[in-house]
Amino acid sequence: MSTNTLNLKTRDLSLNDLSITDIGDDHLFTGLETPMKADAFKLSDEEKKERIAILFEEIMDVMGLDLTDDSLKGTPKRVAKMYIDEIFSGLNPVNKPKVALFDNKYQYNQMLVEKNITFYSNCEHHFVPIIGKAHVSYISSGKVIGLSKLNRIVQYYAKRPQVQERLTNQIAEDLKAILETEDVAVIIDAKHLCVSSRGIKDDTSATVTTYYGGQFNTPEKISELHNYINN
Ligand SMILES: [Zn+2]
Numbered sequence: 001m002s003t004n005t006l007n008l009k010t011r012d013l014s015l016n017d018l019s020i021t022d023i024g025d026d027h028l029f030t031g032l033e034t035p036m037k038a039d040a041f042k043l044s045d046e047e048k049k050e051r052i053a054i055l056f057e058e059i060m061d062v063m064g065l066d067l068t069d070d071s072l073k074g075t076p077k078r079v080a081k082m083y084i085d086e087i088f089s090g091l092n093p094v095n096k097p098k099v100a101l102f103d104n105k106y107q108y109n110q111m112l113v114e115k116n117i118t119f120y121s122n123c124e125h126h127f128v129p130i131i132g133k134a135h136v137s138y139i140s141s142g143k144v145i146g147l148s149k150l151n152r153i154v155q156y157y158a159k160r161p162q163v164q165e166r167l168t169n170q171i172a173e174d175l176k177a178i179l180e181t182e183d184v185a186v187i188i189d190a191k192h193l194c195v196s197s198r199g200i201k202d203d204t205s206a207t208v209t210t211y212y213g214g215q216f217n218t219p220e221k222i223s224e225l226h227n228y229i230n231n
Contacts, residue, residue, distance in 0.1 A: 024125035025199050027192075029163040032170065034091065041092065045084050052080035087122060090159030097152035099178050101143040111185075111221070113137040113228045114150040123194045124161035132164075132190025132206075135229045136171065139215055141181035150175075164190055164209050172211035182214030185225055 018028070043051065057067060057076035067073055089095045114136045121130040134154045157170045172186045188209045196203045215221055 024194075027123070027125060027163055029124075029166055032166060032173065034160050034162075034166070034170075036091070045092070049077075049080040049084050052083055053077045056080060087120070087159055088161065090156045091161075095156065095159075097149060097156055099145055099149045099153070101145055101178070104140045104142050104144050108144075109140060111137050111139050111216075111225065111228075112144075113225065114147055115229050117151050117154045119154050119158040119190075121158040121160070121162045121167060121190075123192055124163055126194035126198070127161065128193040128197065130158075130162060130164065130167075130190050130192050132188055134158075134171065135185075135187040135189075135225075136175065137185040137216070137225055137228075138175060138179050138181065139183035141179065141183065143179060145178065153178075164188055164192070164207050168209040168211050172213060176213060183216060184211070184213045185216040185221075186211040187225075187229065 018026075022028075053076040056079045060072065060075065061067060065072055067076075115133075117134040117136065119132060119134055121132075122128065123130055136150045136154065153174055154171055157167055157174070168186050168188050172184050175184045175186070176182060189206055191206050195201075195205065212222060216225065
């Protein structure tokens with residue numbers, strides 16, 4: 001048995017000692033990759049929407065809602081369409097933004113900062129919104145990408161059931177791979193509705209997560225980046 005397997009076992013054991021409420025309210029997460037089943041794409045998007053509509057109708061029915069009411073009867077189909085086509089569309093790799101790389105013709109070799117990218121995600125523990133801003137930065141290794149692609153990459157990973165730490169790291173890892181450099185930084189500042197509208201009901205706190213790769217991982221670069229973001 002490898003060390004990795006041992007570590008995994010130990011971690012699983014400790015997670016098992018916690019209740020599902022502890023895991024959710026403490027927002028523990030298990031890895032960089034969004035946990036997906038091997039057969040996640042066996043059903044087509046249309047088949048998934050049909051299944052979700054049936055299942056969501058059952059949830060509403062169990063809660064005692066009258067599905068013959070004109071206002072409610074379309075809700076299961078609306079929710080199914082919204083899940084697959086919009087708020088969880090980032091689960092499907094076919095929706096990943098296509099990114100073209102360009103040569104850095106201007107020889108711009110300082111940090112480029114795309115700040116205040118508004119995103120809407122959903123907490124994977126409670127399925128309620130995470131609303132925030134992402135600030136993304138990189139130093140070109142010779143290649144550049146269109147500015148709107150930085151925004152699209154943030155939106156793609158946000159449109160999954162998420163935890164903020166994973167969202168931060170997924171954006172950073174993808175940018176590093178696309179831009180062929182370690183010199184990538186991601187800062188996310190977000191409000192979690194599962195913290196403000198339920199549970200501890202704290203309406204004023206926000207969560208900040210950061211990733212500083214390569215050249216960004218020095219006090220000087222971090223303070224330069226924060227100056228741009230705060231100005
Ligand atoms: Zn939550």
